[in-house]
Amino acid sequence: MxxxxxxxxxxxxxxxxxxxxxxxxxxxxxxxxxxxxxxxxxxxxxxxxxxxxxxxxxxxxxxxxxxxxxxxxxxxxxxxxxxxxxxxxxxxxxxxxxxxxxxxxxxxxxxxxxxxxxxxxxxxxxxxxxxxxxxxxxxxxxxxxxxxxxxxxxxxxxxxxxxxxxxxxxxxxxxxxxxxxxxxxxxxxxxxxxxxxxxxxxxxxxxxxxxxxxxxxxxxxxxxxxxxxxxxxxxxxxxxxxxxxxxxxxxxxGGKSPLIVFADADLDLAVDLAVEQYDNAGQVCLAGTRLLVQEEISAEFTERFLARAAALRQGDPRDLATDIGPQIHAEHFARIDGFVRRAVEAGATPLIGGGPNTDLGGLYYRPTLFTGVAADSEIVNEEVFGPVLTLQTFRTEEQAVEMANSTEFGLAATLVTGSPESAGRVAARLVAGTVWVNCFFVRDLRAPFGGARQxxxxxxxxxxxxxxxxxxxxxxxxxxxxxx
The missing domain is CATH 3.40.605.10 (Aldehyde Dehydrogenase; Chain A, domain 1)
Incomplete structure (x- = not known):
């Protein structure tokens, strides 16, 4: 006992x-x-x-x-x-x-x-x-x-x-x-x-x-x-x-799900959904860890995202005011840190985070956002299962779909758009077991749940x-x- x-x-x-x-x-x-x-x-x-x-x-x-x-x-x-x-x-x-x-x-x-x-x-x-x-x-x-x-x-x-x-x-x-x-x-x-x-x-x-x-x-x-x-x-x-x-x-x-933000999206909603991907210290298989943002709004989106992410409170998960707790285990913590270190060595730029939270010590890893990532890089294609997101931009709907479907995974995808027509076209072409449009993590037990590909x-x-x-x-x- x-x-x-x-x-x-x-x-x-x-x-x-x-x-x-x-x-x-x-x-x-x-x-x-x-x-x-x-x-x-x-x-x-x-x-x-x-x-x-x-x-x-x-x-x-x-x-x-x-x-x-x-x-x-x-x-x-x-x-x-x-x-x-x-x-x-x-x-x-x-x-x-x-x-x-x-x-x-x-x-x-x-x-x-x-x-x-x-x-x-x-x-x-x-x-x-x-x-x-x-x-x-x-x-x-x-x-x-x-x-x-x-x-x-x-x-x-x-x-x-x-x-x-x-x-x-x-x-x-x-x-x-x-x-x-x-x-x-x-x-x-x-x-x-x-x-x-x-x-x-x-x-x-x-x-x-x-x-x-x-x-x-x-x-x-x-x-x-x-x-x-x-x-x-x-x-x-x-x-x-x-x-x-x-x-x-x-x-x-596993998953390496895309979160696709179109230029006509409600940016406040898009940023809220993107920051939500840090939930459970990033240890969520459904998380949209690849932020794909249309070029013309990428600068404003990034600015708003960084402001929102900076307000997240990391600490003891037993405190009801905490937003992000620790990673599950030292072995998993080291795995996440390995992904981050290799991404930096490969030329990616961490706009926030990029390492352990030394103020807290232990298994607390700072929420991280990478830009400057190559399409074929490990950090874009392999599941990290931690508080690590990447940001890439696209020009056209066709390119967004191509980028979204570019990994070996197909668990989920999130779309943020103001156009029902665009949402319908894109959702139909995405390889994913679940597609959320202007929402995230809505799970009804009446619906089928599972993944495609790996x-x-x-x-x-x-x-x-x-x-x-x-x-x-x-x-x-x-x-x-x-x-x-």
Whole structure:
């Protein structure tokens, strides 16, 4: 047991309705001050296999529960999240360094919403029967089995429950492997599911490092679905492990998204949206890190952007007045700094930032904006996943589209324009799973979510989630009466 911000957190795995320890553990370090806040059970192949076994045993009964009962339990989990909202928020802030105000106002309420949404969607899931030469076709969604869910550290509980909620709603059992840099709210969620009455083994949590516990988990032939959010290199390892078993995958990977500002845009809005890309210290896969600004307004845009960015307050994320907190981990901090240093060596000019915040020390990295970047440079084409943006200019709509589509990623894009016609033309040509026009980060669970190219494969959300987490079946009934 660990005490984090006066909240008691179990450090063991959650397997088959029991807390399980491991022979070894690992230090969970807060990025705020570098202090060890928990010593978490370090799982391996044995724990991965035990969790899959527990999930497999629980699957037959859980898969046969009625939709109404599954929906009731998901709502009970949401109730438990809301009851503990402040505790979840402070633990996650301490664990991963994201802003407490964001956790309180948006992130943790969204966790509860994830469960409620998929509970309600389950009850309306279905399509009208249709006829083929007098035969009746009936489409159904059958639970697939054990789902292995591997989730990232930048919004640990919210991103995990985007996967957990539909997987459970579909009638599957779950083995969650949370990121080792931010595992604690997954442990708290296990307590919440038990209190809500979720049967033992339906939801399991195995903790540890990807190569030790994640690798045997995704290679287990008993796993019927794998959903992963994280880096492209890790996704390649997961896909290779899943291939011998032909396990279906849903992969939401990195991004290098463009934020395109046309000359007819509302500049105040454009600047607000651009500065918003520093949210969560830049550790957001959807962030529009490539600012593409039409030439005739680039000088004014830059001046306004620098003024707004200078007003951002960096510091302790537990302070509700803070705008930017620390990076998650020393390893990630060094990675960001490496990108910045190489960009400077390649001739890029940092208009702001360009290095660590030496006033704060630790893992605080200054918000950075580069100009003078080459189109083929690393800083333009590779995901930094930190508070680092680039600014490039374009002349024409055609050039803007060409620049926007020039990387290997295709997760999201943002357009700022005063012309509906231009917005429609450009959005239609962008390679992206999500395009925002004059807005950013509006996410409705009814909509499909995922990426193109190296940003992933598959879509989740609404019916798309159930299509992935289920075996979709069509039953064809012959016309006429029945004998007997």
């Amino acid at each position: 660990a005490t984090v911000a006066d909240v008691t957190v179990h450090e063991g795995h959650w397997i088959g309705g029991e807390r399980i320890s491991s022979p070894a553990d690992f230090d969970d370090v807060s990025p705020i001050d570098g202090q060890v806040i928990a010593r978490v059970a370090r799982g391996g192949a044995e724990e991965a296999a035990a969790a899959v076994s527990a999930a497999e045993r629980a699957f037959p009964a859980w898969s046969r529960t009625t939709r109404e009962e599954r929906a009731r339990l998901l709502h009970a989990i949401a109730d438990g999240v809301e009851k503990r909202l402040e505790r979840l928020a402070i633990v996650e802030t301490t664990d991963n360094g994201a802003l407490l105000r964001s956790h309180l106002r948006g992130v943790m309420p969204r966790v509860a919403h994830n469960f409620r949404f998929f509970a309600d969607w389950l009850l309306r899931l279905g399509r009208d029967d249709f006829e083929t030469r007098g035969h009746r076709n009936h489409v159904s969604w059958d639970p697939a089995g054990v789902c292995a869910l591997i989730t990232p550290w930048n919004a640990p509980l919210m991103l995990a429950t985007w996967k957990i909620a539909p997987a459970l709603a579909a009638g599957n059992t779950v083995v969650l492997k949370p990121a080792e840099w931010s595992p604690l709210t997954a442990s708290l969620l296990a307590d919440i599911t038990a209190e809500a009455g979720l049967p033992d083994g339906v939801f399991n949590v195995v903790q540890g490092y990807g190569e030790e516990v994640g690798a045997p988990l995704v290679a287990d032939p008993r796993v019927r679905r794998i959903s992963f959010t994280g880096s492209v290199p890790t996704a390649r390892h997961i896909a290779a492990a899943a291939a011998p078993n032909l396990t279906p995958l849903s992969l939401e990977l 940003s992933g494969m598959g879509r989740e959300g609404g019916d798309w989630s159930f299509d992935f987490y289920c075996d979709v079946k069509n039953t064809v009934f012959a016309p006429g009466g029945w004998n007997g």
